[in-house]
Amino acid sequence: MKKELDEYLYELTMNLNEGSEERFSANQIAESLQLNRSTISSYLNQAFREGELIKIKNYPVLFLHKNALLDASIMIDRAEYDSIEKLLAPEMGNALEEIIGANGSLKEAIDQIKTAVLYPHNGLPILLMGVSGSGKTFLAEKIYDYAKEQQVINSKAPFIAYNCAQYFNNPELLSSALFGHTKGAFTGADHEHSGLIEKADGGILFLDEVHRLSEEGQEKLFTFMDTGEFSPMGDTSIRRKANVRLIFATTENVYSAFLPTFLRRLPVIVTLPKFQNRPQSERLRLIDSFFIAESSILEKELQVSYPLIDFLLNSDLEGNVGKIKNIIKYACGNAYVHKKNSQIIVVRLKDLPLEYNLKFKEQFSKPKKKMPDRTYLPNTTQQIHLESKETQLLRSFFDEIVGEFKKVQQKESLAQAFIEDNVNRVTQMMDEFIFQGTYEKEESLYSVLTYHIRQTLDMMYENYGFEQDGNRVVSLVSYLYLKDNTDILSSHYEWQEQKNDMMEFLDSFLETPFWYAKKLLTYLSQQLDQQLLEEDIVFVTFYFYSLQISDLPNDVKCIVLAHGYSTASSLANVVNRMLGKNVFQAYDMPINITLDKVEAQIIRYINDYRTDSGLILLVDMGSFNQLGERLTNHIKSPLVIIDNVSTPLVLEVGQHIVNGNSVTEVYEAITVENRIQKQLIIPEINKKKAIITCCYTGMGSATQIQEILQKCLGDSARELTILPYDYKKLAENKMYETPFQLYDVLMIVGTENPKINQIPYIGLDQLINGEAISEFAGLLQEQVAIDDGAFKSQLIFNFSINKIVENLTILDATKVLRLVQKAVKELEKLMGIEFSNNQLFLLYMHCCSMIERILRKESVDEQDDIEEYVQKEGHNMELIHQAFLEVEKEYTIELPLLELRLLNDIVKE
Incomplete structure (x- = not known):
């Protein structure tokens, strides 16, 4: 098969200018050869990594035969191109960006x-x-x-x-x-x-x-x-x-x-910077570039021993980069003289000038970890096989995870098996990254990453209760340092097709670790001014999931509080290991800590974590029993406090939790002996019930939905809070947003589902057309006494378009609605599409408010990425602008780019 593919691609590349570019995609090649697309894709990527193919980073990705291009006298100066046009008619690149270290130390x-x-x-x-x-x-x-x-x-x-x-x-x-x-x-x-x-x-x-x-x-x-x-x-x-x-x-x-x-x-x-002060990745790239240059001069393949590479990497040589370049030139020349008739020239330590050979013996006498030799080919500038072992390992992992996820999608594999397999692989790779010794952890980039990850984890602990420990810091730094923000899957055709589905899969099956991974990497990308890669979110999600040894049958939270430098930590750590599960968290407290400070610590924990299933405090002193009285008005679920904590007591409580017992069952099961005391505190106040309203286009529309719901429910909803909230925050942060801490949220009503699994969602269009009236009333039945028929009548009345535009204060509702309807019909005609009922509703509601907002000289929030957005969506935005010309003329206004963007988002749903 490989030979057949090679011959076919060679012929195809020789006739590059005949026919469409699509012929070079994995999909088209598979169809032409009548072979499995996944198998073809695997062969193509493998051949690319071996330097046999050239990749065009289109969508879909294209593969061209390298030897065919050379035989056709087409100059090749790298392994990847942005387009076939740039391959055939290369433009001069950015001379400064091509410098090694341009995005690093320089x-x-x-x-x-x-x-x-x-x-x-x-x-x-x-x-x-x-x-x-x-x-x-x-x-x-x-x-x-x-x-x-x-x-x-x-x-x-x-x-x-x-x-x-x-x-x-x-x-x-x-x-x-x-x-x-x-x-x-x-x-x-x-x-x-x-x-x-x-x-x-x-x-x-x-x-x-x-x-x-x-x-x-x-x-x-x-x-x-x-x-x-x-x-x-x-x-x-x-x-x-x-x-x-x-x-x-x-x-x-x-x-x-x-x-x-x-x-x-x-x-x-x-x-x-001096050569030795630059990151190892840059030093290695410089060394590689010098060897590639010598390979081209000698017109030979060079095989260079890793001890020689290691010497050049780590010796503090006078003369800096220039000296290293000359040493490499001498060593290659020396090896060439002795083997000039061989096609492969082997360069070893013995080929160094004598003075540096002696220097090597003095400085590098200790045995080092055996590493593979490096190979350099003539007439190339970028060679995939020069990647580090760690990068190759990551490339293999990401390549395989794409294939494995496709099997899950096609129901050929179980989701849980997919998760467990990749968690194990990620754990093993993390161990290897941490303990491998091929880079110096004192390097500046490593230090910068360490600082920012510590800062990020501190932020996440303060805001979301995400625990920080040294192992997490080292693991994350090692991964991000070795990966160096490389977009491994940027040209992977299947990944581009799958990545949105993969994100939804992780959001559904690994919700909490996925949320933490996305939050951490988003924050880090902002701090380090680099792109956020979805593949990193995948890897870190699996890593975060691995930190929980396994899921517990319930969600009872348990804390050990004890005085001393590490008393509580030791107790929690020992029992967690014995149980094989992370049941307990620990708070080590100074001897002179006040009860006020302990109370504040526990309240912060209650606010940071969901304690709906209950909270158990195991404390070392009887005085902490007073915490029960203090916390009564703060807890939202049962609280158990047991004093005189010891290893057997922690183990007994942990065993009950692992067995799935509730907090009250644990309370009943613990026998009070000697001086041990226990107490069960039931919360005195319940959280108020609430409905959240949201809209993709912003808070203005969410507030309108809130007001109309309040009109529908009238006095019967006095005990119910209807709260408008930012859709993007809900979609990103899920249950970690403030309303879920303060209220018992019954449902979310809006124009776009933020996909919070624990909370029912009802679409506004379903309420308008009556489909979801019964569901809405059913969710409210225990809280609000309502007549279904009367409520439905009120709802339809209040949600009619005319009633919505009546909320306008300075415009004639009938006139503005007529103009907006005309503009929307013109937009359908220009775009050649038909909007759904939900889109029409959103457009009418949003446009009426938008026109009044512009007349009032009120603006929407600034958007930092508006220029990038216009470049991508400029055509659609121009069509929208064209459709609304009559509206602009009638009211003597001009729709700004920020408003056109919001309209485009509705059109694209």
């Missing part, structure tokens, strides 16, 4: 440089600081390329590099080199000479070792920076102009090497 430096290059009126001067060999000259050349890309200089503009150290002891020659000289300016000046500034006119002049400039030279330079004018040496009456962008480089401390007047004219000072 991100701040690159941002500074972009600012300097794009600054109006000839940009800003740039000073590059860093030790010798840190890449200053290389970066200066990339700045030149970037300036040409951005068309701030001509594509044929000059780039002139000059080392100021050449004439350090001869100021006259240095001035002459920079500014030129007239005939007779000094002894030997037999003719007029143009300087570097004049030669660099219209382009970039790069001055390396600029600290070697004398004070006089610095003064001349900053005069030119101020005026754009200079005089050649020998005649100050001559004033010449030049348009030159300046880049300086130095290895010295700028404050001791330069005049203050010179420094003041350098607004952009960029510091480049």
